[in-house]
Amino acid sequence: MDITVTEPKARPGSRKGRPNYDREFRRRLAAAACEPGASVAKLARDNGINANMLFTWRRRYRAQLQAETTSLIPVAVIHETPPQRLAMPPNGGDVGNPTPRDGTIEIRFGGVVVRVNGGVDADTLRVVLGSVRS
Template sequence: MIEADEDGAAGFKGRRRNWKKDEKRRIVAESLEEGASVAEVARRYGLNANLLFTWRRRFAAGDSGEPPAILPVTITSTPAMALSSAPDTIGRMEITLSTGERIMVGADVDASALARVVKALRR
């Protein structure tokens, strides 16, 4: 509940609001419109402008604010003979996403680049 004090300044009074993802997206989109003021949009919805800036940053980075999905992992033992007969596979890993995409990378992969690829594929 938003109430104004005797000076007319609006302040939040009551419980913390739990915004749904769709509401956040709509508010962020409104703040990104041509000529929109982040402070005005935030005030209209009873938000702190810093919170709206945080939402904008997270949505721009592809972070929805939800915890990542837990995926099943299967560990298998590979016979020593298979390793010696295929030296080009040593130091490689294969990542299979829940949607079926497969990523195969070598041991020398740049971790931050791999993280960006996985995040892009999750969208």
């Protein structure tokens, strides 16, 4: 695929040998570098610039596109049910010596992982999950 974006003049930069290319030229060239099948090295060579510079322009162009398209979606909680309390069994002899619970609970919220091993009382777990949620 042959893509050439021509810009006849580069403005002189603040330092010798470093031209300042027009923003529109950089944007067009970065967009051309994002096309499927485009060779960044060939595109840079055809336009007389360094390939690393074009890679930088392309990375910035993609980041700008992503920032423009990323948005938050409004969410509303319609009905939040209060947590249910578990009633203790009528057998009062086991209250002092609860049976150990085995197992693992793993909850993932995006990049956060909450892992609970063994037995944890419901109130403590509720506080931990509430702090992760906020």
